[in-house]
Amino acid sequence: MSYKDELTKANTKLAQNPQVRFIGYGLKKGRALGTLKEVADSQIIEMPVAENLMMGFAIGLSLKGYLPVVFIERMDFLMNAMDAMVNHLDKIAKISHGEFHPKVIIRCIVGNTKKPLYTGATHTQDLTEGIRQMVSFPVWKMKDEGDIEVFYDLASKTFDSVMLVEYKDLA
Numbered sequence: 001m002s003y004k005d006e007l008t009k010a011n012t013k014l015a016q017n018p019q020v021r022f023i024g025y026g027l028k029k030g031r032a033l034g035t036l037k038e039v040a041d042s043q044i045i046e047m048p049v050a051e052n053l054m055m056g057f058a059i060g061l062s063l064k065g066y067l068p069v070v071f072i073e074r075m076d077f078l079m080n081a082m083d084a085m086v087n088h089l090d091k092i093a094k095i096s097h098g099e100f101h102p103k104v105i106i107r108c109i110v111g112n113t114k115k116p117l118y119t120g121a122t123h124t125q126d127l128t129e130g131i132r133q134m135v136s137f138p139v140w141k142m143k144d145e146g147d148i149e150v151f152y153d154l155a156s157k158t159f160d161s162v163m164l165v166e167y168k169d170l171a
Contacts, residue, residue, distance in 0.1 A: 024071035
């Protein structure tokens with residue numbers, strides 16, 4: 001199977017959990033670059049282009065018992081969500097002395113660098129190592145098709161939030 005096929009399969013499997021909600025912009029139309037094509041509309045929450053809002057909304061859903069999956073189409077845009085991710089999602093359990101423990105799966109994509117589709121310097125940064133320094137939850141790079149099923153399975157089973165880093169050049 002191709003990288004994109006594996007992403008589609010993994011998200012379809014994740015969507016079998018009725019508590020899963022996919023959050024992002026352009027999801028109903030573009031279906032996260034086609035990877036949510038098998039996911040019911042009722043599990044997709046369309047948001048404005050406001051990454052910090054999406055992350056904060058996901059945290060709130062998580063505290064209500066849902067398993068939110070936030071789709072960030074370019075890792076570079078994750079910088080707009082850093083306050084909610086670093087200061088809230090990553091710290092709520094600690095500052096609440098374990099009373100609250102939000103779990104969010106973050107899907108973010110390192111943009112394509114291959115021509116003719118190269119999307120430019122502000123759409124292709126891999127900021128994984130910097131993010132790993134800022135959060136205590138796992139940040140996993142999915143560098144080939146085999147990583148996808150393994151990391152999605154771990155993400156669905158772990159107690160903690162997880163970031164799954166995808167590579168558009170592989171899709």
